[in-house]
Amino acid sequence: MDVTTLLILLLIGAVATLVSGDKLASKVALLFSLVAFGLSINLLLQFNQGTDIGFVSNWIANPKVALALKADGLSMAMVLLTTALTPLIILSSFGNSFNNSKNFYALVLFMAFAMAGTFLAADGLLYYIFWELALIPIYFIALIWGNGDVDERKKAVVKFFIYTLAGSLFMLVGFAYLYSKAGSFLLEDLYKLELSNQEQFWIFFAFFLAYAIKIPIIPFHTWQAKVYQKAPTVGTMLLSGIMLKMGLYSVIRWQLPIAPDAAKEYMPILIGLSIAGVIYGSVVALRQKDLKKLLAYSSLAHVGLIAAGCYTLTADGLNGAVYQMIAHGFVIVGLFFAAEVIFRRFETRKIDELGGIRSQASGFTSMFMILVLASVALPGTYNFVGEFTVLYSLSQVNIWFAVIGGTTIILGAYYMLKMFQNVMLGETNTKVFADVTVSEAIVFVAIIGFLLFLGLYPKPINNLVNPAIKEILAVINR
Template sequence: MTVSILIFLPVIAALAVLLFKNETAKHAALFFSVIELAIAGVFLANFIPDASSQFGVDVPWIPKLGIYFSAGIDGISMIMVLLTTVLVPLIILTTYKHQYKNANAFYALILFMQAGMLVVFTALDGFLFYVGWEAALIPIYFICSLWGGENRIRITIKFFIYTFAGSLFMLLGIIFLYIQSPAQTYDIRNFYDSGQTIARHQGIIFWAFFLAFAIKMPLFPFHTWQPDTYTEAPNAGTMMLSGIMLKMGVYGVIRWLIPITPMAMITWQNVAIILSVIGIVYASVIAFTQTDGKRLVAYSSIAHVGLISAGIFAWNTQGVQGSMIQMLSHGINVVGMFFIWDIISTRLGTRNISQLGGIAKVAPQFSIAFLIIVLGTVALPLTNGFIGEFLLLNSVYQYNIWIAAVAGLTIIFGAVYMLRMYKNVMQGPTNELTAVFADIHGSEKIALGIICLLIIGLGIYPQPILHISAAAVENLVHTAKLSGKF
């Protein structure tokens, strides 16, 4: 069994979903996404946690141009495959209380997007990586522009211009590496070797890739598309963007950017880390001022991704390992947070925090789930957010103690604005609006229950996830350090 089944099943599923209507399309999409998760479970059960790439496929695509359909799964890719295949059925489940016009197209686009992201996370060919990168962008553009809020067209065009511009820089970098390559292929191992032979051009390649990945994550100052897009997108689109798609940028830094340009990374390492830390502080300060709950979560996401980025660019085993488990944890937590606000806005017609209060008195099960997700987001020990943030801060501390001190503000600031948000929404007396808030039931209870179990389970016992990626991370970090001589 090869990774191609993971990539093509969502495409086939999307085409099948287009044949159904309304509720049937929704059920079919959930069914196919669960099948995809089960297949990922089979891959995980047969995965050997070493540094090798497994379940590979490598067939000629356009051989005259050195392009191959080459993909495989190592420990780093396996974490991303799990992230994608766990979250997509959860995201579909969160939509069960909603009715979408042309529901078959909506759910088909989600499955197409899943296929594109899985290509990105498993590609071993630069051209295939770029195809997956763009293939994931097209469905989310239509999801946001067709089912988004009233300002969706303007906001979606801004998002598309940002991300497409970054993609073009990356494409130029890929073509440049191909031209400079003696083997004239897009193979990732060939790119690693080519990066070493053109040391004087590494700075150009570094920035070509960095811009694409920094926009996608997003990092300060390339973040301005994100809060508006997250706010205007339909909730499922916001979850796909924040829970999975932004991880494409983080993954790109780990898999492509630093191993290809290790010497340029040394030159620009400090700049990248400082931009990451500025993003942490900036986004946290802006989050304090937000009255829209969904927008507050969007800025919180920028701060958390800033810490992940800083830990990666410190480039040690703790930082990259921390980023792997934190990407998984952040995906779970941010999907949970956006689902919480989706429930609130659906029931009450508002996301304005100042208009809420006392919901815990009338919806105790909802309040418990909300609190668990908040505690995971603020990295309370024994929740999933703790181990990743601990490893990331340790990584940055090894790089520079003062930068680590500033980066640590993400935990302090995050705890303050998240707990204050919870207090204002859930505690105190009810008002005319919140007194009739109905507690969670049906699909809401199932989705939030799964999210809470993942938050607690990964927090208590994160070792299996760390074990999956440990060997691949160690090998990649060590190889890049040898190549960059640092």
């Protein structure tokens, strides 16, 4: 069995969900997502035993395009993130009702298929196809099932679509040029290219536009907060928990090894832009009155630090970035779900209209508090492992990068704990806040259990990712 089985399963799941009807759609989607996660675990076990679970087959003769899927520790970590979060995201939606739910859940599974394909693709054109396919379902999820004023939602979603599509076109041009040099789109052939400094600059810049918009990195972030706010919570979870990791992953997999000299030359600028996002996201989060927007800017600050780790070009930086990608994926999904649970009870996301939840729902309060502490990288959580490793890598480049980047922990602790105090403590709200349901508790417990387990025992992910990072660094430093 190889990784194509997983992609086929997700695609079949999307079709089965579409034809299952509105009443069964959520359950069918959850079933297929759980099977996909189980299959991912099985593939991981095969991978750890030394079995080759990748796949390569000729697809198009001219231009030379292959159905090439690379399964190493890095791609497997991202696939596991995708398949682990997808059933949790689907289960988290069980407290909501959606019109044409069969279309909604089919799009969720199709998006998981496209994102998993992006992480596995080892052919440039195939990678680009998966990259673009992932954009289509989230566009419709946010546009059709989003919240708030319709005109504002359309404006936010169209801006997001145009931004990301425009950046992707630059990347496509870069791949076309690389094909003219290598005669192939295969990743291993592109790694072997010896490009001039000028060629590397233009390739690096073309890729950077696509990735900086997707992550996002300042000043390409202007679409993010509005889309996160206007999308339904399931869409926001998919965007923040998994989709933005496509950009960060691609920096490590595609951009740095193909244009390493450009990355080394512009390292201070790239790290500077990334850290600027840390500061900007944290400062703006301090001023937010909407809970979902606060979490959106918090996410911007955290991914800025991850991007900075990627651009250090060090083993600690790349490893730490991957650790933090995984930790951030789980914790941000948990936080957005907590915001959704509050909205279901109180029908508002305005922080000054909330309060007193602790006295009514001790279980929810405890779980929300753990997620908040994980977000600010409390030791014992996996977020601490990732942020500490990234900050250490920044100190290896320049101590001031680490000092300034560390503001994400200080400012993050301030605005997250202040938010928790305003939302959960204080006088009891006039509305009744019921404690978590069984399905809600399952989502929270799964996320918290993962963050605490790997926070105390990070070795499994470390051992999985480290060999792949060493191989990429060998290409960068060749």
